[in-house]
Amino acid sequence: MDHESDQATRAVLEPRHPVGSPEGELPPGGDDPIMPGDHFIIDLDGTLLRGGVATEGGQAFLRGVEGRFVLVSNNSRDVSPSLSAKLRRVGLDIPAERMVLAGEETIGFVASRFPGARCLIAASPTLRHHARRQGLAPVTERADVVVLGRDTSWSYAKLMLLANEVCRGAVLIAANPDLTHPGNDGLIVPETGSLLAAVEAASGVGATHVIGKPAATLFVAALERLGSARHDTIVIGDNPLTDRAGARALGLRSLIVDADRLGGQPNLADLCDRLAPINSA
Known part of the structure; x- marks a missing residue:
């Protein structure tokens, strides 16, 4: 992949965090009705x-x-078959073919836009395995693309690595902009958007695409x-x-x-x- 030819599209951007951010504004209007045949x-x-x-x-x-x-x-950790199995265990019967997941779609987007690319994937092992099956090459350095999902093994060292890869010229693509999602007993669960905010702040470079x-x-x-x-x-x-x-x-x-x-x-x-x-x- 030619990094120099892509410099214009990787200009320093304003971080985009519409979910849960102080700048986020509720869309106007109220709830719509459910109609016959919906x-x-x-x-x-x-x-x-x-x-x-x-x-x-x-x-x-x-x-x-x-x-x-x-x-x-x-969801930026699972693929449809594994999530379907997890949901079945808690009483929700949703076939894999009836799922559209941000993490899965992000890997598909990268594979179609950057076929065979060297990808530093900060996400779950499941998504890294899915990336290999889509023809991408997961790496730990000198990446063409940095792919960011909800990485529960996040660390300062990983932030430093990702920020420097992006500064070096890797394209930054995130699975979703969510800062958190709701957990049990009112607890918040940090999401991909929180990690994205850290990478953008450290590198000074905004994500070119946020898929979710x-x-x-x-x-x-x-x-x-x-x-x-x-x-x-x-x-x-x-x-x-x-x-x-x-x-x-x-x-x-x-x-x-x-x-x-x-x-x-x-x-x-x-x-x-x-x-x-x-x-x-």
């Missing part, structure tokens, strides 16, 4: 799952929209998987800054849920009650 793009963390436990009404809701949904998640929500990539992939049109597809999620903002940007309807019904928002059990008369109509 297809569903459904979020995972905070919506169907929280802290490794299925949320109230999660599996019942999936049954109610069976054959008409795709899971779209900023609220960007369009995952939503467009979900629409293709569903075979649905935008007017008959609704996004169900817990985060207005990713789920609603991404939906609005593509002209999709959205509905925000909260597992604990905070702020008067419904949870998935409540949506099951709304689905019943629609499905029987």
Whole structure:
């Protein structure tokens, strides 16, 4: 890969952190209705799952929209088959072919844009293995591309390595911009966006691409998987800054849920009650 020819596209950028950042603004408007014949793009963390436990009404809701949904998640550690198996163990039956995951899509994007590239992948072993299967060459130095996911083995030494690789000229690509996702008992779980913020701050270079929500990539992939049109597809999620903002940007309807019904928002059990008369109509 010719680093010099790509200098213009790797100019120092303002870090982009729309999720959970002080600059993030809630998209205007409220919740949209579920309509007869709708297809569903459904979020995972905070919506169907929280802290490794299925949320109230999660599996019942999936049954109610069976054959008409795709899971779209900023998950940047798993691939679809492994995540499907994990979810089955907590009572959520979602086939791998009904998943669009940020980490998996990021590896696919890099493989198509930079085939055979030397990649320094700060992510899970699962994603590194997936990268090899996609023809990429995971390395520990002199990378063409730095790929960033939710790396639970993060360290100061790794930050130093990534920052210097980016300063040397490697392209920086992140799986998602999320700063955190919700864990058990109100705990926050640091996400890819927090690690991205550190790399951008240390290197002074912004990511050229951030693949996950609220960007369009995952939503467009979900629409293709569903075979649905935008007017008959609704996004169900817990985060207005990713789920609603991404939906609005593509002209999709959205509905925000909260597992604990905070702020008067419904949870998935409540949506099951709304689905019943629609499905029987």
